[in-house]
Amino acid sequence: MKITKEIVESVANLSRIKLDEAATVKMQTELGAVIDYMEILNSLDTKEIEPMSHIFSLNNVMRDDLIKPSIDRQEILSNAPDHTDETFVVPKTVG
Amino acid sequence: MMNINKMTALDIGAEIKKGNITAVDAVKAFYDTIESTDNIINAFITTNKAEALRKAEDVQKKIDSGKLTGSLAGVPIAIKDNICTKGMKTTCASKMLGDFIPVYNATVIEKLEQAGVIIIGKLNMDEFAMGSTNETSYYGSCKNPWNTNKVSGGSSGGAAASVASNQVPMALGSDTGGSIRQPASYCGVTGFKPTYGTVSRYGLIAYASSLDQIGPIAKSVQDCAAVMDVICGKDERDGTTLDIKYGGLLESLNGNIKGMKIGLPKQCFDKGLDNQVKNSILSMSDTLKELGAQVDYIEMSFLDYVIPTYYILASAEASSNLSRFDGVKFGFRAKSFDGVTDMYSVTRSEGFGDEVKKRILLGTFVLSSGYYDAYYRKALQVKSLISKKFNEIFQNFDAILCPTTPTTAPNLDQSLSDPLQMYLSDIYTVSANLAGLPGLSIPCGFDQSGMPIGAQIIGAPLDDKKILNIGFAYQQNTEFHKMSPKGV
Amino acid sequence: MNYEIVMGLEVHVELATKTKIFCSCTTEFGGAPNTHCCPVCTGMPGTLPVFNKKVLEYAVKAGVALNCDITRYNKFDRKNYFYPDLPKAYQISQLYLPFAKNGSIDIKTRSGLEKTIRIHEIHMEEDAGKLIHSPTGNETFTDYNRCGVPLIEIVSEPDFRSAEDVIAYLEKLKTTFEYLGISDCKMQEGSMRADVNLSVRPNGSEKIGTRTEMKNINSFKAIERAIAFESARQIELIENGGEVIQETRRWDDNKGLSISMRSKEDAQDYRYFPEPDIPPINISEELIEEIKNNQPEFASAKVLRYVNDFGITRADAEIIASSKYIAKIFEDTVAICNEPKEVRYWIINQIMYLMNDKGILPEDINLSCEKFAEFIKIATSDRINRPTAKTVFEAMFFASHDFDLEKYIKDNGLEQVDDTDSIREAVLGVLSANPNTVKQYKNGQTKVVGFFVGQVMKATQGKAKPDTVNKIVAEELAKL
Structure with a gap:
C-alpha cells in the first residue's frame, strides 16, 4: 500500500489537523514506513477468524434508570476557552 | 534517624502506624528530595506541597484516632499526569491540556484518598501516553536516574524515574503497550500491569480504551500488591471492569513457587535481544528453578505480528479518543483561525505534538473508508489469534518469563529519529495488552554500564496473584530491586 | 413526462427514559442551558459511558412492535465526526449490529389507502446537543442538555410514494410508541424527527433515481412542503437535462426551500469502529418473549x-x-x-x-x-x-x-324545567308573538313547528325539557 500525498491530506482533513507542505511530506514518509511495516499481517491467513473487539466475554453491563443530580454548570464550563455564564461559545456554525 | 526516602511504601506505612514517624514527616522528606533532584530528573509536571502537607495532617489525625488503619495510610504517592485529579492540573504532558483542571476525581484517586494515601504530585509522561522514551512530553523529557543521559522510558517515565530516584515510594502509571513495565525495567523498579478490567479506567484520559490499564510502580512486588489492594475492583462507572473478588493480593504472597511451570518463549531470545539482557533473564530462570519452578522453552510464533497489530488498534482508538480535544470544552484553543472548522484544525495542529499527530493520522487512516477491512478489521482478527495462542500456552504453563525490553535504556535523542526502532522496544510488552493479560516487570540485573535490566512475568487472565507471587519469590531471594542509583 | 416520487425515511425517536443513555443525568425537556449535564455527557477527558438498562427494554419493545428480527448479540459502534454539538466528537451508535432488522408496519392514509412499509433496521444511539446561533454576532452557543438523550433511529425501505404515505407512517409510529409508553413523539420538541431520502423516476420505471437526504423537517406541515419542493426541484433538474447529486440538504421551513449542506471540507467518512468502552449486550430469548407477551x-x-x-x-x-x-x-x-x-x-x-x-x-x-x-x-x-x-x-x-x-x-340554574304549566305559558306567549308564522302553519306549512320549539327553548333559556315542549307545542297548535 503506497501512502500518497492525497491520502495524507485527506486523512489530515478528516482528523482536523493542519499540515503545511513540509509536514505533509514528512508524514507521508513516516506513515508510509509504518504502514509498510504493517503489511506483515497480510501473511497471516485470518479468513476463518472472527474479529475480536472485546477481550473478555463480559457482557450486559447496564445501570438502572435512576436520576443522579447533574453537576454545577460553573464546573461544566470551568475549563472552556470561551464561554458565557450559561454556554460554551464557538465561532458561528451557520452562514 | 531513619532514611524515609529509601524505605519501601509498606515500611513507611508500618513506621507511621508504630508512631515512629508521621505522615507529615514522610511528605516532607519526599518533597526535600524532589526539590533537590527534580531539576535534573524532571519527573514531576505538577507538585502540590501545601495541599499535600495539609492532607498529611488530616490523615495523621485519622491514623491517631484509629479511623485509618490500612497498610498504606499516610504514605505518599505520585500520579501519572493522565489520571484526573479534581482541582489539580492534569496535562497528559500536552500543550493541549496545559491548563486543564479536572472537576472530578478518577476512581483510583478516590480509592487512594479513602485509604489515606497522600498524593504529592503529577508525573511526567509521553504526551497522551504515546511514546516509549518520555521524550514526546511537552514539558521536556524525564531523565533516567541511573544515567541522566539516558531515557527513563515511557510512557510512564516520570512514574518509574520518581520511584527510582527516591522522590516518592510509589506511583501510579498506565500501561497501553508496556508503558508501566518498560520504564520500570529501564529505571530498575517494579511495575505491574494488571489483567484488563481489574482497575477502573474512570478518570484515566484514554489513549487506547481496549488496552489501557492503570497499575503501580514501586520498589517491590509487595508494595505493588499493596497498591493493587487499594485500587482494584469493579466500578459502576467503568463498564469494562470485572466483577472479581480478589481478596488481599498482598496477604496472598507466600513466595512458594514449587512445581510452577514457567515458559520461556524461544522467539524472545532471537534476533534483536541484547546479550547482557539475555543472560540476566536466563540467570533469573535458574534462580526460579532453584526455588522449585519448572522452566521450559515455549513457542510464541506470533511475536512478529504483535507490534503492527498493536499500532493499528491503539492508533485507531486514539484517533477517536483524542477527537474531543477541539478547543471547545476544555484545554487549548488557537488564537487565530477562520471559522469553526479552521478553529478545530489550527487548535489541534498547535496543541498536539508530532508523535500524537502521527498516531492520530495513522489511526484515522486505518479506520477510513476503503482501508478498514485491510487494517483495522485484520488487526482485530490477529488479536483474536494472539489471544487464542496465549490460552493454549496457559493450558500447560502457569506463567511466561521473558525480557521486558530488548535492551537497557537508550540514550536521549536517539529513538525519536527512528520511530520504527522505538516501536520495536515494546515488542515483548504489547502482547499482554492485546490479550488483556497481567504483566509484571522486576529488576533482574545490570548491564556493563550499570543500567538496570528488567524481567517480565506474564500470566493468564486473572492470574495476577500468581505472577505477583513469582516476582515476590524472586525478590525474597535477590537484591536487584533494592539497588538505588548513585547519588540518590 | 410523469414522475413517481420514491422515498425512504430515517426517523429518530427519543426514548422516554428518566435518565440519559450513558449517564445518570435527567432527560427532562427544557431546563436552563447546560444544567442537565455531567462530566460523562459533556465528554470530559477520562469519562466512560455506562449503558442504561431501560433504553434496551424500550428499544426492544419498539423492535417487537414493528415486527423486526431482534439481534441477540449487540454491540455499539463509534461514529466519528467533528461538530460543536457533539462533545466527544463521536456519537455512540450501532452500525455493524443494529438491534432490530427486517420489520414492517401497516399504514392507512387519510384517503383510505392501505399499505405495508418495510423497516430495514432500527438502532440505538445518543442524541447531540443544541446550538444557539447569535442573531447578530459571529458566535454560536452550545447547550449540552440533550447530549446523551437516548434515541432509536428507524430506517425504512424506500416504500413511500407520497407525503400522505409519510404522514400516515409517522402517525402510526407515534400512536404505536405512545401505546408502548416508550416515547411521546413530539415533533415540535424534537422527540420525533424525520429525515426524508427522496428520489424521482419516470412512471413505470423500475430503477430508483439518485436520492437526496433532507434534514431538519420539524412538523407534518413541513413534511408536505418539503416533499413537494424537493420532488419538483429534482424533476425540473432532470427535465432540463441536469442530474440529481446525492447529497444532504437542509429544509428551511421559513424560506420554503431545501439547501445543500455539501461542502468540500465535509467529505463524510465516519470511521465507525466497535465502541471499546461498552461490553456487548446480549438480548435474551426471555426478554423478547416477555415483551411479546406483554404488548399493549x-x-x-x-x-x-x-x-x-x-x-x-x-x-x-x-x-x-x-x-x-x-x-x-x-x-x-x-x-x-x-x-x-x-x-x-x-x-x-x-x-x-x-x-x-x-x-x-x-x-x-x-x-x-x-x-x-x-x-x-x-x-x-x-x-x-x-x-x-x-x-x-x-x-x-x-x-x-x-x-x-x-x-x-x-x-347556574341549569336544571331542566319539566313543569307543564310554565312551559305552556311560554308556548302560548310564542304563538301570540308570532301571528304570521301561525298563519303559515294554518296554511299547511308544518315545518314551522321547529321554529316554535326553538323560540320556546330560547324563552326558557334552554332549560325546558325538549320532549315536553314538543308535546305542548303540538297540543296548542292543534287547538288553533
Whole structure:
C-alpha cells in the first residue's frame, strides 16, 4: 500500500489537523514506513477468524434508570476557552 | 534517624502506624528530595506541597484516632499526569491540556484518598501516553536516574524515574503497550500491569480504551500488591471492569513457587535481544528453578505480528479518543483561525505534538473508508489469534518469563529519529495488552554500564496473584530491586 | 413526462427514559442551558459511558412492535465526526449490529389507502446537543442538555410514494410508541424527527433515481412542503437535462426551500469502529418473549373491539384509538357508566372540537373519568337537555378534578324545567308573538313547528325539557 500525498491530506482533513507542505511530506514518509511495516499481517491467513473487539466475554453491563443530580454548570464550563455564564461559545456554525 | 526516602511504601506505612514517624514527616522528606533532584530528573509536571502537607495532617489525625488503619495510610504517592485529579492540573504532558483542571476525581484517586494515601504530585509522561522514551512530553523529557543521559522510558517515565530516584515510594502509571513495565525495567523498579478490567479506567484520559490499564510502580512486588489492594475492583462507572473478588493480593504472597511451570518463549531470545539482557533473564530462570519452578522453552510464533497489530488498534482508538480535544470544552484553543472548522484544525495542529499527530493520522487512516477491512478489521482478527495462542500456552504453563525490553535504556535523542526502532522496544510488552493479560516487570540485573535490566512475568487472565507471587519469590531471594542509583 | 416520487425515511425517536443513555443525568425537556449535564455527557477527558438498562427494554419493545428480527448479540459502534454539538466528537451508535432488522408496519392514509412499509433496521444511539446561533454576532452557543438523550433511529425501505404515505407512517409510529409508553413523539420538541431520502423516476420505471437526504423537517406541515419542493426541484433538474447529486440538504421551513449542506471540507467518512468502552449486550430469548407477551393492545385491535363490543362506527373508533390518551378516557369512562355510545358522542363532538379549537394535545387533557361518567349519567337523564349539557361539559373539561357537577348545575340554574304549566305559558306567549308564522302553519306549512320549539327553548333559556315542549307545542297548535 503506497501512502500518497492525497491520502495524507485527506486523512489530515478528516482528523482536523493542519499540515503545511513540509509536514505533509514528512508524514507521508513516516506513515508510509509504518504502514509498510504493517503489511506483515497480510501473511497471516485470518479468513476463518472472527474479529475480536472485546477481550473478555463480559457482557450486559447496564445501570438502572435512576436520576443522579447533574453537576454545577460553573464546573461544566470551568475549563472552556470561551464561554458565557450559561454556554460554551464557538465561532458561528451557520452562514 | 531513619532514611524515609529509601524505605519501601509498606515500611513507611508500618513506621507511621508504630508512631515512629508521621505522615507529615514522610511528605516532607519526599518533597526535600524532589526539590533537590527534580531539576535534573524532571519527573514531576505538577507538585502540590501545601495541599499535600495539609492532607498529611488530616490523615495523621485519622491514623491517631484509629479511623485509618490500612497498610498504606499516610504514605505518599505520585500520579501519572493522565489520571484526573479534581482541582489539580492534569496535562497528559500536552500543550493541549496545559491548563486543564479536572472537576472530578478518577476512581483510583478516590480509592487512594479513602485509604489515606497522600498524593504529592503529577508525573511526567509521553504526551497522551504515546511514546516509549518520555521524550514526546511537552514539558521536556524525564531523565533516567541511573544515567541522566539516558531515557527513563515511557510512557510512564516520570512514574518509574520518581520511584527510582527516591522522590516518592510509589506511583501510579498506565500501561497501553508496556508503558508501566518498560520504564520500570529501564529505571530498575517494579511495575505491574494488571489483567484488563481489574482497575477502573474512570478518570484515566484514554489513549487506547481496549488496552489501557492503570497499575503501580514501586520498589517491590509487595508494595505493588499493596497498591493493587487499594485500587482494584469493579466500578459502576467503568463498564469494562470485572466483577472479581480478589481478596488481599498482598496477604496472598507466600513466595512458594514449587512445581510452577514457567515458559520461556524461544522467539524472545532471537534476533534483536541484547546479550547482557539475555543472560540476566536466563540467570533469573535458574534462580526460579532453584526455588522449585519448572522452566521450559515455549513457542510464541506470533511475536512478529504483535507490534503492527498493536499500532493499528491503539492508533485507531486514539484517533477517536483524542477527537474531543477541539478547543471547545476544555484545554487549548488557537488564537487565530477562520471559522469553526479552521478553529478545530489550527487548535489541534498547535496543541498536539508530532508523535500524537502521527498516531492520530495513522489511526484515522486505518479506520477510513476503503482501508478498514485491510487494517483495522485484520488487526482485530490477529488479536483474536494472539489471544487464542496465549490460552493454549496457559493450558500447560502457569506463567511466561521473558525480557521486558530488548535492551537497557537508550540514550536521549536517539529513538525519536527512528520511530520504527522505538516501536520495536515494546515488542515483548504489547502482547499482554492485546490479550488483556497481567504483566509484571522486576529488576533482574545490570548491564556493563550499570543500567538496570528488567524481567517480565506474564500470566493468564486473572492470574495476577500468581505472577505477583513469582516476582515476590524472586525478590525474597535477590537484591536487584533494592539497588538505588548513585547519588540518590 | 410523469414522475413517481420514491422515498425512504430515517426517523429518530427519543426514548422516554428518566435518565440519559450513558449517564445518570435527567432527560427532562427544557431546563436552563447546560444544567442537565455531567462530566460523562459533556465528554470530559477520562469519562466512560455506562449503558442504561431501560433504553434496551424500550428499544426492544419498539423492535417487537414493528415486527423486526431482534439481534441477540449487540454491540455499539463509534461514529466519528467533528461538530460543536457533539462533545466527544463521536456519537455512540450501532452500525455493524443494529438491534432490530427486517420489520414492517401497516399504514392507512387519510384517503383510505392501505399499505405495508418495510423497516430495514432500527438502532440505538445518543442524541447531540443544541446550538444557539447569535442573531447578530459571529458566535454560536452550545447547550449540552440533550447530549446523551437516548434515541432509536428507524430506517425504512424506500416504500413511500407520497407525503400522505409519510404522514400516515409517522402517525402510526407515534400512536404505536405512545401505546408502548416508550416515547411521546413530539415533533415540535424534537422527540420525533424525520429525515426524508427522496428520489424521482419516470412512471413505470423500475430503477430508483439518485436520492437526496433532507434534514431538519420539524412538523407534518413541513413534511408536505418539503416533499413537494424537493420532488419538483429534482424533476425540473432532470427535465432540463441536469442530474440529481446525492447529497444532504437542509429544509428551511421559513424560506420554503431545501439547501445543500455539501461542502468540500465535509467529505463524510465516519470511521465507525466497535465502541471499546461498552461490553456487548446480549438480548435474551426471555426478554423478547416477555415483551411479546406483554404488548399493549394497539390501535388496530382497539378499533375492532370498539366496533364489535360497543357498536360504534369504524370511523369513530379509529379517531378514538388513534391516541392512547383518548382511548384511555373512552375505555375508563365506559367502564364506569357503561354508555359507550354516549361517551363516544361526547369525545367525538366535544373533546375533539375543544382540542382543535384550543390547541390541546391528547396527553395534556386533564379530565377525570369519574366526573365524565357522572356527567354522562346526568346528560342521559331528564335533568339537563343537550344544549345545556354542552355548557356543562365544557366547564367540566377545563376545570380541575374536584369540579362539582351538581353544584355547578344548581348554581347556574341549569336544571331542566319539566313543569307543564310554565312551559305552556311560554308556548302560548310564542304563538301570540308570532301571528304570521301561525298563519303559515294554518296554511299547511308544518315545518314551522321547529321554529316554535326553538323560540320556546330560547324563552326558557334552554332549560325546558325538549320532549315536553314538543308535546305542548303540538297540543296548542292543534287547538288553533
